[in-house]
Amino acid sequence: MALSNIEASLSCGNFLSKKQLSFLYISMVICLIMPLLTLILIIIPQVEWDSKLILTMTLVNIIFLSFLGVMIYVKVKNDKIKKKIIMWLYDAVELKAYCKKVDENRLGIQPKAVKIQVKFEYNNKIYSRESTAKIFGGQQGYLSIYKKYVSKKIRILYSPKYDEVMILKEPKH
Numbered sequence: 001m002a003l004s005n006i007e008a009s010l011s012c013g014n015f016l017s018k019k020q021l022s023f024l025y026i027s028m029v030i031c032l033i034m035p036l037l038t039l040i041l042i043i044i045p046q047v048e049w050d051s052k053l054i055l056t057m058t059l060v061n062i063i064f065l066s067f068l069g070v071m072i073y074v075k076v077k078n079d080k081i082k083k084k085i086i087m088w089l090y091d092a093v094e095l096k097a098y099c100k101k102v103d104e105n106r107l108g109i110q111p112k113a114v115k116i117q118v119k120f121e122y123n124n125k126i127y128s129r130e131s132t133a134k135i136f137g138g139q140q141g142y143l144s145i146y147k148k149y150v151s152k153k154i155r156i157l158y159s160p161k162y163d164e165v166m167i168l169k170e171p172k173h
Helices: 018-043 051-089 144-149
Strands: 006-009 093-105 113-122 125-130 152-159 164-168
Touching (some): 006 051, 018 051, 051 152, 051 164, 093 164
Antiparallel strands (some): 006 164, 093 152, 113 125, 152 164
């Protein structure tokens, strides 16, 4: 099974899609434009650097580089999730499972998030696993991506070696 067929895992949540990665890369480039522009302005002798311009350019560069730092963190975290999932795929078995909601919550302006439980049978034994993924600012196990699977039969990949559950994307009709 390919990595592109996986929507999320119970322990890591979802990873960035190709569209989201493209947006991330474009945003990273945009964040680098302002510091580059500052360097160009430093080279141009006609630009007079008074205290207001220095303060403004310094603050703008700090903001843009801070955003760049956050985006680099997101990219590194996404790559770590992908590496884990690739490792789990080696012994993964495709199974049918039933997903039910354990609980739901909403923190501040974040969308409603749910904690799910997935039940499935493997080697004549019934397994039950709950979501444990955590995103920045959220509670452990609660993600909004899980909402679309609540009270449904779903397809999963189960890695017996790592005891990990990965939810497969729903087929497009």
